[in-house]
Amino acid sequence: MTDAVSPPSDRATLPRQGLVAVFTGNGKGKTTAAMGTALRAAGYGFKVFIVFFLKGKMFTQGEVRAFAKFPNVKTETYGTSEWVKKGSENPEARSQSKKALESAGKALESGDYDLVILDEVNSALDFGLVSLEDVIGLIASRPSNVDLILTGRGANPAVIEAADVVTEMVNIKHAFERGVPAREGFDY
């Protein structure tokens, strides 16, 4: 079989207009869709930075271990030891979310990345752990060639407004509802 794709080095140097995508909704697939996009970008030699908000290290190990095999994909996990709930004050979740946003801001500013993913940032915003002003500021200040993906339930209307691509994952059914726990390699 021949490989019809032009070499990554050629493709990666083409000037391009970056897009902002939002994956939201209650159904499964938001993080998976973002990781799939990262995989595609990595395949073309683009540089990818993935920031996980609100996730303990255990819940990102599939992605973190897989992308560790790619020299052009960097991941950072800003998690908490316990599950973060809306409405409950959790100082650790707040400080981790702040760090995650700062790290994302630096990555965007650096010009080192072609694709930046803020996984679960929509939830962090919905939970009041990061400010709308900061998230919108990050979207607005990104270099125009950078693709940016924001995932998580309950995307803020202003974030939806600022995006080019918005997909809502609709839950039709989930194994969790009949007691099947989250599984390695399938859910995380």
Ligand code: ATP
């Ligand atoms: P995934 O990471 O599998 O793409 P997701 O990003 O769409 O899922 P999250 O809201 O981030 O979903 O959910 C985190 C965890 O909850 C994941 O383990 C995911 O598989 C699971 N999950 C997603 N949707 C549902 C649902 N409707 N009911 C129960 N659990 C769910």
Ligand code: MG
């Ligand atoms: Mg997710």
